[in-house]
Amino acid sequence: MPAFLNQLPIGLSIGAVLLLIALGLTFTFGQMGVINMAHGEFIMAGAYTAFLLGDLLAALPVAFLVAGVMGLVLERAAIRHFYRRPLDTLLLTWGVSLVLQQLARDLFGAPNVQVPAPSWLAGGVGILPYNRLFIMGLAVAGVVAVWVYLTRTKLGRRTQAVVQNRQLAATSGIDTGRVDMLTFFIGSGLAGVAGVALTLIGPVGPALGTYYIVDAFLVVVAGGLGQLRGAVLAAIALGLLNSYAEFWSDASLAKVIVFAVVIAFLQVRPQGLFVLRSRVLT
Template structure:
């Protein structure tokens, strides 16, 4: 029973990391129709930023800026030419992800590296280690920040207008190109923060992002495209399911179980947990 209980913080921390990753994908994939396979490499960039700095506190804003800038460059240089063509964005960003992985191997080497956790994260409260609690706190802070940005700022309201109806927003005078740039910057930056969080769980390597990107897409789809609350619930559910499935079997079989569970859920609710409500002319 103690081993079973110990899986709870592991599952919640995995769900917290998936949530940080999915917050960015919720808009780039769920609302803008861009399948960004290079999102995983922004996670890797954030993790290597923490490795270079060696200190968790300055690594968080630095990773946000590094990964956000990478996303901004990708959007301006390539993705903006492929809006409305999701399959083309998939192929494009998949190629970019391979290039970034090879670049990481050239810069840091192929073997994984370990980022030491700060001393103040050693220990824990009951079955909850401080490092896992810190990751959950990051996810909560990320959700609150995204919610506040979308509902309390002018740029956030413009973002919601664009993702709900891009053409109507453009005819209303909103600079959709600027909104796209900002969306990619924030979403990619959150992936970088997730990369820093992952350094508290395990080693860092060039292929780090590939282990989480598919699960993050599953979170977005299961939660409902563009739905923040759906992403929160789906991330927690998939994190716990993956943790306990791996406890009962192994890592490979756990991935199969998670995928099968999502497919079964989508057979019942193909639109996900929540649906974006909008008015339509009838």
């Protein structure tokens, strides 16, 4: 029984990391129709930032900035020429992803590196280790911050408007190009924060992002594009499913189970958990 319960914080913290990653993806995909495979490398960049700085708390804002600026540069330099052509963005960003991974190999070497966890995160309460709690806290803070941004700030309301109807937003006087840049910056920055969180539960390597990017896309698709609530629920569900499937079988069978469940779910609800509904769209 305790072993069974021990999976709970593991599943929840994986879900929390997936959520931080998916928050960025769900908006770049939902708002701009971009399938950004290089999003995983922003996670990796965040993790290496933590490795270089060696200080968890300092790494959080710096990783946000580093990954955010990388996202911004990618958007301005390449992706914006491919808006509304999802398949082309997939190829483009996959290439960028491979380049960035090789760059990391050249800079930091191919072997994994370990980031020492701060002493104040050792131990835990009951079945909940402090490091896993910290990751869950990060995800909660990330969701609250994104929610406040979207609903309480001018720029966030403009972001919502662009997600809901890009053309109408443009003809309402909104500079959609600027909104796109900002969304990319924030989404990529959150992936950097997720990378910092990952240093608490495992080693850091050049391919770190590739382990999470596919699961994060599953969260986006299952939760519904551009849907905050959907991303939260889908991330928690997938995190728990992942860890319990692994607990009862093994790592590779667990992946099969997760994929099978997501495919079955999408047969029933092809639009994901939540959909934008309006008379305009019917």
